[in-house]
Amino acid sequence: MSSPSGRIIDEYEPIIGRSEMQEILELAERVHGARIIHVNSTMYGGGVAEMLRSLVPLANSLGLKVKWEVIEGDDSFFKTTKSIHNALQGNMNIEISEEMWSHYLEVNEGNVRKLDLEGDVILIHDPQPLPLILHRRGGVWVWRCHVDMSSPHPDVWARIREYVLKYDALVFSLERYAPGDVLGKPVYTRFPAIDPLSDKNRSLSVDEILRVLERYDVDPDRPLIGQVARFDPWKRPLDALKAYRLAREKIPGLQMAMVGSFAHDDPEGEEWYRKVKEEVGDDGDIHLLTNLKDVEVNAVQRSLSVALQMSIREGFGLSVTEALWKEVPVIARRAGGIPLQVIDGFTGFLIESPEEAAERAVYLIKRPWMARELGARGHDHVKRSFIITKLLKDYLRMHIDLVGLAPEIRIR
Amino acid sequence: MSSPSGRIIDEYEPIIGRSEMQEILELAERVHGARIIHVNSTMYGGGVAEMLRSLVPLANSLGLKVKWEVIEGDDSFFKTTKSIHNALQGNMNIEISEEMWSHYLEVNEGNVRKLDLEGDVILIHDPQPLPLILHRRGGVWVWRCHVDMSSPHPDVWARIREYVLKYDALVFSLERYAPGDVLGKPVYTRFPAIDPLSDKNRSLSVDEILRVLERYDVDPDRPLIGQVARFDPWKRPLDALKAYRLAREKIPGLQMAMVGSFAHDDPEGEEWYRKVKEEVGDDGDIHLLTNLKDVEVNAVQRSLSVALQMSIREGFGLSVTEALWKEVPVIARRAGGIPLQVIDGFTGFLIESPEEAAERAVYLIKRPWMARELGARGHDHVKRSFIITKLLKDYLRMHIDLVGLAPEIRIR
Numbered sequence: 049m050s051s052p053s054g055r056i057i058d059e060y061e062p063i064i065g066r067s068e069m070q071e072i073l074e075l076a077e078r079v080h081g082a083r084i085i086h087v088n089s090t091m092y093g094g095g096v097a098e099m100l101r102s103l104v105p106l107a108n109s110l111g112l113k114v115k116w117e118v119i120e121g122d123d124s125f126f127k128t129t130k131s132i133h134n135a136l137q138g139n140m141n142i143e144i145s146e147e148m149w150s151h152y153l154e155v156n157e158g159n160v161r162k163l164d165l166e167g168d169v170i171l172i173h174d175p176q177p178l179p180l181i182l183h184r185r186g187g188v189w190v191w192r193c194h195v196d197m198s199s200p201h202p203d204v205w206a207r208i209r210e211y212v213l214k215y216d217a218l219v220f221s222l223e224r225y226a227p228g229d230v231l232g233k234p235v236y237t238r239f240p241a242i243d244p245l246s247d248k249n250r251s252l253s254v255d256e257i258l259r260v261l262e263r264y265d266v267d268p269d270r271p272l273i274g275q276v277a278r279f280d281p282w283k284r285p286l287d288a289l290k291a292y293r294l295a296r297e298k299i300p301g302l303q304m305a306m307v308g309s310f311a312h313d314d315p316e317g318e319e320w321y322r323k324v325k326e327e328v329g330d331d332g333d334i335h336l337l338t339n340l341k342d343v344e345v346n347a348v349q350r351s352l353s354v355a356l357q358m359s360i361r362e363g364f365g366l367s368v369t370e371a372l373w374k375e376v377p378v379i380a381r382r383a384g385g386i387p388l389q390v391i392d393g394f395t396g397f398l399i400e401s402p403e404e405a406a407e408r409a410v411y412l413i414k415r416p417w418m419a420r421e422l423g424a425r426g427h428d429h430v431k432r433s434f435i436i437t438k439l440l441k442d443y444l445r446m447h448i449d450l451v452g453l454a455p456e457i458r459i460r
Numbered sequence: 461m462s463s464p465s466g467r468i469i470d471e472y473e474p475i476i477g478r479s480e481m482q483e484i485l486e487l488a489e490r491v492h493g494a495r496i497i498h499v500n501s502t503m504y505g506g507g508v509a510e511m512l513r514s515l516v517p518l519a520n521s522l523g524l525k526v527k528w529e530v531i532e533g534d535d536s537f538f539k540t541t542k543s544i545h546n547a548l549q550g551n552m553n554i555e556i557s558e559e560m561w562s563h564y565l566e567v568n569e570g571n572v573r574k575l576d577l578e579g580d581v582i583l584i585h586d587p588q589p590l591p592l593i594l595h596r597r598g599g600v601w602v603w604r605c606h607v608d609m610s611s612p613h614p615d616v617w618a619r620i621r622e623y624v625l626k627y628d629a630l631v632f633s634l635e636r637y638a639p640g641d642v643l644g645k646p647v648y649t650r651f652p653a654i655d656p657l658s659d660k661n662r663s664l665s666v667d668e669i670l671r672v673l674e675r676y677d678v679d680p681d682r683p684l685i686g687q688v689a690r691f692d693p694w695k696r697p698l699d700a701l702k703a704y705r706l707a708r709e710k711i712p713g714l715q716m717a718m719v720g721s722f723a724h725d726d727p728e729g730e731e732w733y734r735k736v737k738e739e740v741g742d743d744g745d746i747h748l749l750t751n752l753k754d755v756e757v758n759a760v761q762r763s764l765s766v767a768l769q770m771s772i773r774e775g776f777g778l779s780v781t782e783a784l785w786k787e788v789p790v791i792a793r794r795a796g797g798i799p800l801q802v803i804d805g806f807t808g809f810l811i812e813s814p815e816e817a818a819e820r821a822v823y824l825i826k827r828p829w830m831a832r833e834l835g836a837r838g839h840d841h842v843k844r845s846f847i848i849t850k851l852l853k854d855y856l857r858m859h860i861d862l863v864g865l866a867p868e869i870r871i872r
Contacts, residue, residue, distance in 0.1 A: 066479035353828055417684070417762060417764065419828070420835060421669070
């Protein structure tokens with residue numbers, strides 16, 4: 049995998065081209081040696097961890113000094129942060145007790161001793177490590193929020209906002225995700241991205257794909273649709289099942305793959321997995337696939353005729369990005385970053401109900417040529433805008449910017 | 461279509477990338493002002509005319525002075541040159557009378573007065589204008605042969621060789637196409653190429669495709685396979701029909717498109733069209749589509765589940781290139797340049813018989829995901845090697861080379 053020069057970026061040249069690579073090298077030169085620290089709450093599972101796994105070594109091999117720190121917490125801490133996450137995302141029924149808030153702060157305080165937070169730019173991802181800012185020493189602190197906060201639970205947001213306002217800059221996945229009352233703070237938009245060379249996305253041989261299908265008893269000769277999503281109420285797995293069952297009435301033999309991974313910071317996952325399992329019952333054509341290896345998810349996605357994403361809330365919708373990269377057209381609701389990716393009638397279809405999703409799925413399964421046209425456009429679209437090297441470039445530009453915020457830091 | 465700078469090459473940048481464009485500009489600078497003359501026998505129809513239609517304006521907009529001349533002839537001339545073509549391609553049953561040879565030379569002589577042959581490099585395409593060399597005045601003369609001449613009819617080749625040996629350099633589509641006894645002549649290999657921005661290949665909206673299908677009564681909801689090829693014994697149209705009929709036994713409702721254009725220099729076309737029409741009979745699911753506009757051929761190709769190419773002889777097989785560019789997997793015989801393009805199991809399947817073709821077609825129609833994987837690889841493969849800007853680059857390199865052959869010519 050590694051290139052003769054040892055620079056990881058060179059491995060991307062066949063995909064992004066030489067001039068894009070050159071631009072990245074020039075930007076990286078300007079922040080050579082800058083100490084960047086990313087902090088999040090999990091090494092595995094979820095889009096943030098996946099991105100960091102690609103981004104951190106990539107930036108290091110360009111001469112930056114990037115570290116990735118992970119905060120630790122107990123179950124009750126992660127239960128609280130999951131509630132905060134859902135409340136910030138707009139669930140108004142959530143209550144967080146004073147005891148929960150205290151524990152949230154205590155866990156963060158406890159982590160300060162274990163983490164290396166001495167850097168030029170400290171990037172804190174999502175609500176879990178947010179209060180670390182209370183213990184800041186030096187550097188520019190940036191809160192990188194992957195949650196749609198356009199209409200947050202007001203009480204929860206009021207508490208969270210205290211910490212947010214202590215940051216030097218904020219980063220959201222979409223412009224409209226920023227809450228209205230952080231005016232004055234520099235706000236950056238950085239689209240999340242996929243790594244085309246990771247196991248989740250790299251190209252696979254037809255035989256590799258067939259082996260995975262065989263392993264999970266999926267028939268390669270009958271059409272397959274699927275949803276790749278955590279088991280979570282926002283992802284609407286039961287809607288995906290409903291859409292599938294409606295589509296199967298028109299396409300006999302149609303199969304369904306429900307691919308879900310559990311993240312270590314997601315206690316709700318198991319509960320929703322049980323609900324889905326119950327709904328599936330003994331339907332042999334629905335493949336409930338949990339905790340697959342990345343390369344297996346890759347293989348399953350590559351064998352889909354159509355990808356569904358019935359979610360009503362998404363940070364950005366990276367599993368949509370992954371499907372489009374693989375030239376699979378996507379049928380999805382207008383949640384989060386999905387409408388940026390699924391351009392209706394061009395890279396897939398935007399729908400509102402399981403009924404509509406089923407109708408569009410049947411349409412595309414009957415017209416593989418149309419699926420191919422949409423899929424090819426989806427791939428190009430992702431390559432232009434939602435690929436890890438694009439994100440790297442945007443982060444490098446942000447690091448250069450941040451020099452202005454803290455002239456004392458050692459960025460050239 | 462034209463870019464702000466007026467340079468046609470800029471329109472290709474989104475496809476080929478900036479650094480490839482830069483290399484082309486640098487090469488073109490070295491032969492700025494060079495007078496290049498292409499001579500062939502038809503403005504329309506066939507791969508040579510298509511390539512010149514793209515290549516000539518492209519090279520002109522880069523500062524070369526490129527002209528495209530077409531020789532004129534009567535029916536008997538073109539009948540003779542078609543026979544010469546077939547004989548050079550290996551048909552041993554052909555006899556060319558002394559009278560035919562005389563007329564061949566007379567028509568060429570007659571054209572000398574009408575054509576502008578005053579250039580630095582004169583590129584003569586194929587056998588029709590080959591004897592123009594007898595009337596050469598200045599410049600470097602290059603014979604660009606698009607025919608597989610690896611095992612030519614010995615008597616016909618003996619006559620043709622007289623003229624060939626008068627050229628300064630020869631260009632073949634594949635290295636092994638050059639006959640053995642031109643040793644000592646500089647021989648170049650230049651793969652033919654397709655223009656991704658031409659009507660034949662540019663991207664089409666789904667609606668444009670649907671309109672064309674409707675115009676020709678093709679059902680967009682049932683799978684379609686097809687062969688795009690001149691009506692010609694070498695293209696084996698009856699084998700394509702046989703493969704289709706066998707595949708339909710397994711895929712009820714399968715449709716077939718036989719797309720053939722007639723070139724003005726191809727009197728055999730009509731005869732073979734009649735044979736095919738007779739074989740089709742009143743089978744409503746076989747669409748015999750002749751003399752389509754380029755954009756219509758494009759639309760039909762984009763709606764194929766699988767492209768067939770049953771030909772036993774091909775110059776290079778540009779209709780295979782076109783299909784692969786459109787991400788359609790190709791099932792083809794190992795003729796001409798096809799094995800360079802159809803990499804077995806990777807961009808399509810190489811087969812030997814209609815039976816085998818049918819089996820592979822059924823396999824890919826049942827597995828649209830596999831067709832997509834193969835198609836995507838085919839597209840990348842064409843983009844790397846068989847795209848018009850690659851051919852332009854290779855021609856520019858050849859022009860630079862040719863300075864060495866004729867130091868007096870005005871190439872800087």
